[in-house]
Amino acid sequence: MIRRVYDEPNPYMPELKRKRENPNNKPSSSNNTRQFKSRAIPPEQRIKTRLQAVDAYTRHKMMINNYVTYYKGSTTKLQRDTSNDKNDFDIIRENHRFLWSDTEMTEAEANWGARLAKRYYDKLFKEYCIVDLTKYKQNVYAMRWRTEKELFSGKGQFECGNKYCKSKEALSSWEVNFAYTEHGVRKNALVKVRLCPECSAKLNFHSQKRLIKKEKALIKSKIKSEKEEEKEEKRRKRRERKNKKIKKYLSKTASSSSSSDDTSDEGEESVEEEDKNIQEQKLSEEEKRKIDEEAANKASAQSASEIWSSKTAVLEAEKTADEEFDEFIDDLLL
Secondary structure, three states: OOHHHHHHHHOOOOOOOOOOOOOOOOHHHHHHHHHHHHHOOOHHHHHHHHHHHHOOOHHHHHHHHHHHHOOOHHHHHHHHOOOOOOOOOHHHHHOOOOOOHHHHHHOOOOHHHHHHHHHHHHOOOEEEEEEEOHHHEEEEEEOEOOOOHHHHOOEEEEOEEEEOOOOOOOEEEEEEEEEEEOOEHHHHHHEEEEHHHHHHHHHOOOOEEEEEEEHHHHHHHHHHHHHHEEEEEEEHHHHHHHHHHHHHHHHHHHHHOOOOHHHHHHHHHHHHHHHHHHHHHHHHHHHHHHHHHHHHHHHHHHHHHHHHHHHHHHHHHOOOOOHHHHHHHHHHHH
């Protein structure tokens, strides 16, 4: 690159001649102040140009910084009002209900906060409750429904329902009448809780709760087991009868037969015959009834036919008037 000298003329610019100051001819202080005053920019215009030269964010920071530095003690005015600031948790906590009635569900459709709380309520699992027993001596209990994470982990059903207990042995189910106040209204709800023996004692510290027993299920299981036992006994007796008959038949055939092969074949045939006989015995009762009915019908028909046949025989034995007259004449001639 070609380096230009400061005083070298520029071919593309018009020539500017600068005056060189003599070091001997120094200006006085009075002249300097006069020159500064004449060239000074007013402060309002200087602030305006400064603020216009930056963006909105830096302008805001500059103004706040000046306010804090020059007006001390008035920073409380800069704090915004957070009383109306609410997140999802605050809205759910305000509109949450332990149990939703039909009227409350219809009213929830008009308010979006209630709709949000109802949507959260639908995601809860309401078979067993989680209990907080920290204030059990004061007869104060806190209960809530289980979440999806607690359902998958088994908390409240396969693990103690106490919030701070993790025991999984000797759990018992309790039915509790949970009384609570909700939005200034006193309510009751019948809920189920599964607790370990220690937490059960805390729950029943003031009053004995109802222990849920599966009596109906036990009764049904007993009835089913009894019926099954009766059926098995009947089957066993039938099998014993069949076996006895088969053994008798085999013993008879074994005495008559000479070879073991023949006896085995006859035994198999006898088993088949015995099965057939058993089936025939079952069918024999119905067949006997039918045969008896048919025999009775035939007997009645035969009796009627005999009566009519006997009448015809009597009529055939009787003689006509001509035949009797001929016989009378024959007797006279003799």
